Amino acid sequence: xxxxxxxxxxxxxxxxxxxxxxxxxxxxxxxxxxxxxxxxxxxxxxxxxxxxxxxxxxxxxxxxxxxxxxxxxxxxxxxxxxxxxxxxxxxxxxxxxxxxxxxxxxxxxxxxxxxxxxxxxxxxxxxxxxxxxxxxxxxxxxxxxxxxxxxxxxxxxxxxxxxxxxxxxxxxxxxxxxxxxxxxxxxxxxxxxxxxxxxxxxxxxxxxxxxxxxxxxxxxxxxxxxxxxxxxxxxxxxxxxxxxxxxxxxxxxxxxxxxxxxxxxxxxxxxxxxxxxxxxxxxxxxxxxxxxxxxxxxxxxxxxxxxxxxxxxxxxxxxxxxxxxxxxxxxxxxxxxxxxxxxxxxxxxxxxxxxxxxxxxxxxxxxxxxxxxxxxxxxxxxxxxxxxxxxxxxxxxxxxxxxxxxxx
Numbered sequence: 001x002x003x004x005x006x007x008x009x010x011x012x013x014x015x016x017x018x019x020x021x022x023x024x025x026x027x028x029x030x031x032x033x034x035x036x037x038x039x040x041x042x043x044x045x046x047x048x049x050x051x052x053x054x055x056x057x058x059x060x061x062x063x064x065x066x067x068x069x070x071x072x073x074x075x076x077x078x079x080x081x082x083x084x085x086x087x088x089x090x091x092x093x094x095x096x097x098x099x100x101x102x103x104x105x106x107x108x109x110x111x112x113x114x115x116x117x118x119x120x121x122x123x124x125x126x127x128x129x130x131x132x133x134x135x136x137x138x139x140x141x142x143x144x145x146x147x148x149x150x151x152x153x154x155x156x157x158x159x160x161x162x163x164x165x166x167x168x169x170x171x172x173x174x175x176x177x178x179x180x181x182x183x184x185x186x187x188x189x190x191x192x193x194x195x196x197x198x199x200x201x202x203x204x205x206x207x208x209x210x211x212x213x214x215x216x217x218x219x220x221x222x223x224x225x226x227x228x229x230x231x232x233x234x235x236x237x238x239x240x241x242x243x244x245x246x247x248x249x250x251x252x253x254x255x256x257x258x259x260x261x262x263x264x265x266x267x268x269x270x271x272x273x274x275x276x277x278x279x280x281x282x283x284x285x286x287x288x289x290x291x292x293x294x295x296x297x298x299x300x301x302x303x304x305x306x307x308x309x310x311x312x313x314x315x316x317x318x319x320x321x322x323x324x325x326x327x328x329x330x331x332x333x334x335x336x337x338x339x340x341x342x343x344x345x346x347x348x349x350x351x352x353x354x355x356x357x358x359x360x361x362x363x364x365x366x367x368x369x370x371x372x373x374x375x376x377x378x379x380x381x382x383x384x385x386x387x388x389x390x391x392x393x394x395x396x397x398x399x400x401x402x403x404x405x406x407x408x
Contacts, residue, residue, distance in 0.1 A: 031191030035198070039112045042183045042190050045197065047277035050288055055281060056107035058313055059320065060100040063337040066328060074335065082130040083327050084334060089131055097134065103320070105134045110168050110319070111281070113137045114179030118166035119154065120327075129327045132166055142167070142177040150177055166327075168319050186280050193273035200270070217251040228252070282312035309341050339370070 030036045042048045066080040086092070088102035097105065106116040117140045122131035141153040150167065152159040159165055169179035183190065214228060235246065248254060271290075278285050284304045285291075317336045324334035343349065353370075356362040364379035378384070 031188050033188075033191040033195035035191040035194045037183065037187040037191045037194070039183050041194065042112070042187075045190060045193050045273075045277070047193065047274040047288055048183075048190065051277055051281035051283050052108055052111050054283060054287055055111055055313070055316065056104045058341070059107045059316055059336075060104040062317070062340065064099070064320075064324065065335055065337055067333050067335045068331060074333070077332065081128065081328060081332075082124065083128070083132070084324065087132050087324075088134065102132070102134055106168060106320075107316070109134075109137055110170055110179075110316070112181070112183055114170040114172075114181045115140075115142075116166075116168035119159075120164045120166065126329075128329065140165075144175070144177045166323055168323055170319070182280055186276075189273065189276050189280075193270065193277070196269045196273065212254055212256045214248070215253045215255060282308075284308050305341065309338060313338075313341070 035041070043052070064084055066077045066084045067074040068077055069075075086099060088099060089096035090098035090101060096102075102118075106118065110116040115137055117135040117137060118132040119135055120129040120131070121133045122129075124130045135154065139155050141156075143151050143153075145151050150162055150165075152162055152165045152167075170182070172179045214232065216228075220228070232246070246254065274288055275285060275290060277283075278288050278290065284307065286304060287308070317338070321334050321336060325332070328334060344352075349371075353362065353367045357364070357367065360382055363382050364384070365375040368375060368379065
């Protein structure tokens with residue numbers, strides 16, 4: 001490849017400036033389709049952008065709770081540590097990312113690079129982490145030391161205590177210091193999708209296919225041929241001239257050129273590449289607009305959403321939960337609340353609540369809490385029947401006996 005082409009490709013990816021999306025210039029070698037692929041060029045593909053957006057937003061929107069086990073049941077801690085409530089400092093200072101913004105940045109880095117990095121910048125009085133700064137993957141170098149642990153360099157400066165680093169990994173080879181980059185492993189498929197997209201844009205924008213030709217019985221010089229072409233385009237191009245009747249004189253003849261199946265096939269190629277990106281990220285096809293085919297994710301949107309949470313999202317959530325649990329005191333664990341993802345329609349929820357109340361699994365106040373409603377008096381009795389007063393209420397007073405008859 002020429003040096004000028006390499007320079008042009010490098011200039012192409014500079015348009016994002018200081019974007020939080022990793023750049024990874026080491027992936028800029030062109031693929032077999034002739035398109036250079038790195039993290040930023042991959043994000044120009046709508047399917048990749050949509051997959052990363054869906055997963056990162058789903059992770060960042062869920063509440064993160066600090067839990068402790070009591071009597072074999074996990075219950076939330078009344079006062080959660082700062083590392084759970086406001087890990088990035090944005091709750092009290094807009095100079096720093098909010099909890100949702102910081103989690104989304106880590107998720108984007110993790111989904112594109114297979115690695116997400118952060119550095120502990122503050123600790124509480126018990127020397128537990130209380131603040132994290134998200135790091136760009138290009139700032140961090142990871143190596144394995146002799147005892148199997150990881151050593152880190154940030155901006156080419158060795159980190160003295162590896163416990164000051166937060167390192168999230170996706171799929172990882174045994175003994176490897178870093179996770180596997182999905183973009184790197186799928187670069188050929190992404191390159192094909194980008195090439196098909198560029199071909200389609202040129203097809204419609206630059207005339208990659210001629211609609212027809214005008215033939216004349218004799219030879220025309222360049223000036224006469226250009227004059228005929230421009231005159232015909234002026235009379236028949238544009239919406240105002242649609243379906244206009246054309247007149248050719250002097251023995252001229254118009255021959256239409258139809259679209260070959262090979263030229264029209266790029267639409268099918270793009271659809272297939274979108275499905276590949278859905279498989280790469282574990283996204284149900286309907287979330288990417290692929291609603292014209294059957295799927296094994298489930299028979300309805302609700303079942304497909306449950307499958308998405310179980311088979312795709314739970315693994316990513318577990319990665320974040322493990323990392324945050326390691327920063328909490330012993331006995332505590334970080335758990336995402338996924339109940340919002342499991343909410344059905346109103347009729348389905350209320351039917352489930354009735355069954356749970358009948359079986360004695362939920363109280364009225366627990367049900368009201370799930371609907372974000374205030375508790376009611378007497379609503380904490382698990383044994384209260386559905387069709388009677390609260391079981392703790394006292395029995396109604398007995399009727400007074402009739403007064404005895406007076407003796408005559």
